[in-house]
Amino acid sequence: TQLLEQSPQFLSIQEGENLTVYCNSSSVFSSLQWYRQEPGEGPVLLVTVVTGGEVKKLKRLTFQFGDARKDSSLHITAAQPGDTGLYLCADRTGTASKLTFGTGTRLQVTL
């Protein structure tokens, strides 16, 4: 069974600070996805990465996929209160597209 560990578990920062969260898998990712989940809502897809070493940018968010395709990081530049939420990495596997989620990083950005 694949295990996805995320760190840190909690992060509380002030607006304008930079941060990085990490996702490590016990096995090679098939297709790595990052989601953000706000309170009372379902997860919303941020990005999908497939190729080892790939870097994707989404405005102030930078996603890196490790060369060995077993780890990933999400870097947020100049965090804003709107970035507050639960960040989840996930592996989308197989023709049935099952999602295996990580343990999550809860981010709080204050003014």
Next chain:
Amino acid sequence: EAGVAQSPRYKIIEKRQSVAFWCNPISGHATLYWYQQILGQGPKLLIQFQNNGVVDDSQLPKDRFSAERLKGVDSTLKIQPAKLEDSAVYLCASSSNYGYTFGSGTRLTVV
């Protein structure tokens, strides 16, 4: 397009009672998923349907949980009898080739 609809949003029941959740996926999405998200954790797949057939129910506690998807459209998830550890958010999702869409979930509290 309309999103994934779930009801109810909240439910409080006593242990040993039964409860049912309803999900209506995005029109045309053949695949439907039920995930359980315990507070502070990532979602865990309970069951996956392709049209009205079960693809994966390996993590569904079948002694107390059941799910059906009649006519390949909406779905219900039932718990009978409920235990305290079933307190969680139950998320429904549907998918196409372009990605997943999650509903807002049903928050279940078992007291």
